[in-house]
Structures are given as structure tokens and as C-alpha cells.
Amino acid sequence: MADTKREIERKYESDESGLPDLTGVAGVAAVIDKGVAHLDATYYDTEDGRLAASSITLRRRTGGSDAGWHLKFPVAEGVRDEIQAPLSDTLPPDLAGLVRSRIRTSEPVPVVRLRSDRDVRHLVDADGRLLAEVAVDAVQAQRLAGGDGSAQWTEIEVELADGGDPAVLDKVEKRLRKAGVRPSKSASKLARALAETAPPTPVPPPVEDPVTAGDHVLAYVRAQRDAIVELDPAVRQDAEDSVHSMRVATRRMRSTFKSFGKVLDREVTDPISDELKWLAGQLGVDRDREVLHARLSAALDEVPRDLVSGPVGERLDTWAGDRPGGASARLIGVLDSRRYLALLDTLDGVLVDPPLLKAAGKDPGEVLPKAVRKGFEKVSALVEQALELAPGTDRDIAIHEARKKTKRTRYAAEAAVPALDKPAKGLVKSMKALQNLLGEHQDSVMARHTLRELSAVAHAAGESAFTYGLLYGREEQRAAAVEAELPGFWDVAKDATDVL
Numbered sequence: 001m002a003d004t005k006r007e008i009e010r011k012y013e014s015d016e017s018g019l020p021d022l023t024g025v026a027g028v029a030a031v032i033d034k035g036v037a038h039l040d041a042t043y044y045d046t047e048d049g050r051l052a053a054s055s056i057t058l059r060r061r062t063g064g065s066d067a068g069w070h071l072k073f074p075v076a077e078g079v080r081d082e083i084q085a086p087l088s089d090t091l092p093p094d095l096a097g098l099v100r101s102r103i104r105t106s107e108p109v110p111v112v113r114l115r116s117d118r119d120v121r122h123l124v125d126a127d128g129r130l131l132a133e134v135a136v137d138a139v140q141a142q143r144l145a146g147g148d149g150s151a152q153w154t155e156i157e158v159e160l161a162d163g164g165d166p167a168v169l170d171k172v173e174k175r176l177r178k179a180g181v182r183p184s185k186s187a188s189k190l191a192r193a194l195a196e197t198a199p200p201t202p203v204p205p206p207v208e209d210p211v212t213a214g215d216h217v218l219a220y221v222r223a224q225r226d227a228i229v230e231l232d233p234a235v236r237q238d239a240e241d242s243v244h245s246m247r248v249a250t251r252r253m254r255s256t257f258k259s260f261g262k263v264l265d266r267e268v269t270d271p272i273s274d275e276l277k278w279l280a281g282q283l284g285v286d287r288d289r290e291v292l293h294a295r296l297s298a299a300l301d302e303v304p305r306d307l308v309s310g311p312v313g314e315r316l317d318t319w320a321g322d323r324p325g326g327a328s329a330r331l332i333g334v335l336d337s338r339r340y341l342a343l344l345d346t347l348d349g350v351l352v353d354p355p356l357l358k359a360a361g362k363d364p365g366e367v368l369p370k371a372v373r374k375g376f377e378k379v380s381a382l383v384e385q386a387l388e389l390a391p392g393t394d395r396d397i398a399i400h401e402a403r404k405k406t407k408r409t410r411y412a413a414e415a416a417v418p419a420l421d422k423p424a425k426g427l428v429k430s431m432k433a434l435q436n437l438l439g440e441h442q443d444s445v446m447a448r449h450t451l452r453e454l455s456a457v458a459h460a461a462g463e464s465a466f467t468y469g470l471l472y473g474r475e476e477q478r479a480a481a482v483e484a485e486l487p488g489f490w491d492v493a494k495d496a497t498d499v500l
Helices: 093-098 167-178 189-196 213-236 242-259 266-301 312-320 329-336 338-352 364-388 393-420 422-460 466-498
Strands: 003-013 030-045 057-062 068-076 079-085 109-124 130-143 150-160
Touching: 003 167, 068 093, 079 093, 093 213, 093 329, 109 189, 130 167, 130 189, 150 167, 150 189, 213 242, 213 329, 213 338, 213 364, 213 393, 242 266, 242 364, 242 393, 266 312, 266 329, 266 338, 266 422, 266 466, 312 422, 329 338, 364 393, 364 422, 364 466, 393 422, 393 466, 422 466
Parallel strands: none
Antiparallel strands: 003 079, 003 150, 030 057, 030 109, 057 068, 068 079, 109 130, 130 150
């Protein structure tokens, strides 16, 4: 996998006067001239500019200290994550995968060439430690696709040293502004090149605030579509919590299609829900076992050493399997599959041409609460059924079903928050608390199932099953504690629904 670094920088307009004297910047002991580097970068995108639309840059650059392929994702204003790969003639597969959710089956082509003479200065402290790199870039831009124009300009770029204090950038900016230097109007060289080397393109109208019930539902669906697309690179890089977050986005969208069947035609959305369920299942293959392994390992750590009989920890690790350093080849294969990419295209299509029904044009204050209350009624029936059942398998099943319906009600309430405000927020909060409680119960059920399996394997191998039984008993106690708390949580949820 290519190397990744966090890039924190600021860009400024420059004229023939060049770089002001920075020796007076607080904390800077010396300004070291590092000479001039000649950079030649070709930027790639789809013909319809999908990467630029997402503020993503993909380039192949020669010259300087970091020649190679660079892929940059926006994090915040002035902050980007840069993934680097060695110089090669063709786009490295790792980087191609990281932009797959944006470009789908399209191939990136050269769109702009930037040649820069970079005059570099290092700002160091009294110990010689690098604080920031300041460069004056004389840029020549040439359009390669979508136009044939050219442009040139000079800019100042200040990049924070790895692990540096962002306050350094504020101090440098104060000095630059005092000298009359102003921040650049363009977020990046590529953005400026695209703007100055081709005829102006029509500016799309701003997205209006949602008004109708359909507007609110579609806004929530759009947010989940965006989350799936944006999380794709993180999942490929095995970023913390990325698989879980993407899986939740698929669940939110499926729940929205089901909860608001009076707004969006289910004849259209049900097949999409099936595909979202498939994707969630693929994401969950490794995730569920990982979570359960963490739970059982933590429980084992709480057992006194003299009560651990046999290689329990080793058996847990073997059952979980060795995790690779990145996302599994199986999961990356899913994200590269035609089925997944077709799903993303379908989601785009739903947002461009939504299957709206009559209720979509109505007042959200009328339509949305009705859908949320209908979902809550299903939760209510399942919770009351569970409370009436004796502890055991039937109660476990009822609680699990109640948990799934609780999620759906929570997500429906989330979609309604912009329209209903506090009442919906209150229900979201109570549904989340109930969901977490019921989730703890289901985790205990799955943990006990796994412990029975491991106990049987250990017994067959001639090992003691004592510790597995001990852990099983503790899981039973945790489940019983949840069941005892359930009535109280349920009363809070009902109160929150009554004011909706």
C-alpha cells in the first residue's frame, strides 16, 4: 500500500516582489535557503471532472524530493491527506482503487500539466527543528483535455512540518499579511488551472433547503450515498471504524426506503434495498467476528489468571483468524466488483430522478411524524412481547427483532430532525439508548453461542472447558442485567414518541 501523510498548508497570492522577510516570525530562529526545484506534474481526472468535483487531486510528478504519484483527499480547509506511490508510467493499482467509488468504470485521463519553478525556504527553530516549508512557485499551466488554454502565475505556499504546531502557520500568515500578501482565492493549483485554462462553465444553482417531505427524505438518502462513496477509500485502507461506518450508511438508507414508502416508491427502492443488504453483508463478514473477538478477549482479561484453564486466548485468536495489515482481498474485490459499482450508479440515479409519490409533495410536519410513529408501533409490539416472554431463546429472538426495528425508527427520526427539530432529536436520543441496550443483549447472545462452539472444540482436544463455562455464565449475567433495565429504557422511549 502507498504511503499516507497529513498535509496542512496555506496558499497565498504573490507578485514580482516575491517572498517577504520571515526572520521576524515568532519562534523562527533561521530561514534556510534550500534552492530551486523544477517540478513537472500531470493531473488526471475523468472527462467529466468527477475528481475535481470532489476536490480530489491525482497527479504524476517528476522533480523535487517526492517525485511519484500523489493522490490527495480533502479533510478540512487547508488540510488534505496525501497518499504517495513510487514513480511509474501507469497509475498504480492501489491509487486507482482509492478513487474507484468516484470514477466507477471510467478511466482517468491527463487533464492539466503544471510546470513549476519552486524556490524553497525552511523555517527552523533554535534547535534546528523544521517548523514549516515556505515555497514561492512560478507556475505554468497547460490544459490537456476539455480545452487548450494556458495560464501562468506565482504563488506562495506554506506547509506545516510533519507533526508541527498549526500555530506556526498563523504566525507566518500574520507576517505575510503585514507585508501585503493575501490568501489565494483558489484552494489548489489544479483548481486555479482548471478555472483559467478553459472557457467558463455554468455555475450550478445552489442546493436549496428542503421544503417538502420528499425534499427531507431525499436529503437524508443523499447524505448516506455520500457517506458510502467517501468511506470507500478508508475501507480499502483499513482505517479505524470505516467498515462499521459504511455498513451503518447502508442500513440508514435501507431503513429510509422502508420507513418512507409513502414518499419514495418501494417498487423502485426495494430492489435497491436488496443490493444494500448484500453490501452490508459483505462488509459484516469480517467486522462481526472482529467485534466479538474483542468482546471475548476483554472478558478473558478480567478473569483471574488462576481461573484460566487451557489455551483459551490462543483458541480465541485462532477462531478470529489473523487480520491482514489492510483490508482483506475479498473485501477489496467486493468494492471493485461490477455489482457494487452498479449499485453506486443506481443510487446516483435515484437522486437525479427520484421515484416520488404523492406524499412527497406534502408538508413534512404531516408526513414524517406519521412514518416515524408507524415504525415505533412495530418496536412497541416487539418489546412488549419480549417483556412477556420467559428468559430463553424466544425472548432473545424477540429482543433481537426489537433492536432491528429500533434502528429503523431511530434512522427515520434522524431524517425528520431538520423538519421537526427537538421532538425528533429527543426520539433519536432515546432510540439510540434503547438500540445500544438491545445491542448489548444481542452481543451477549452471540458471545454465548461462540463460547459453546469453542468449548466443544476444546473438549474434543482434551482441554478443560472450565473457563469457557465461566465466561458463558458472566455473559448470561450481562444479558439478565439488560433485560432488567429494559422496562426503564422503554418508558423513556414511549415518552419521547408521545411528544412527536
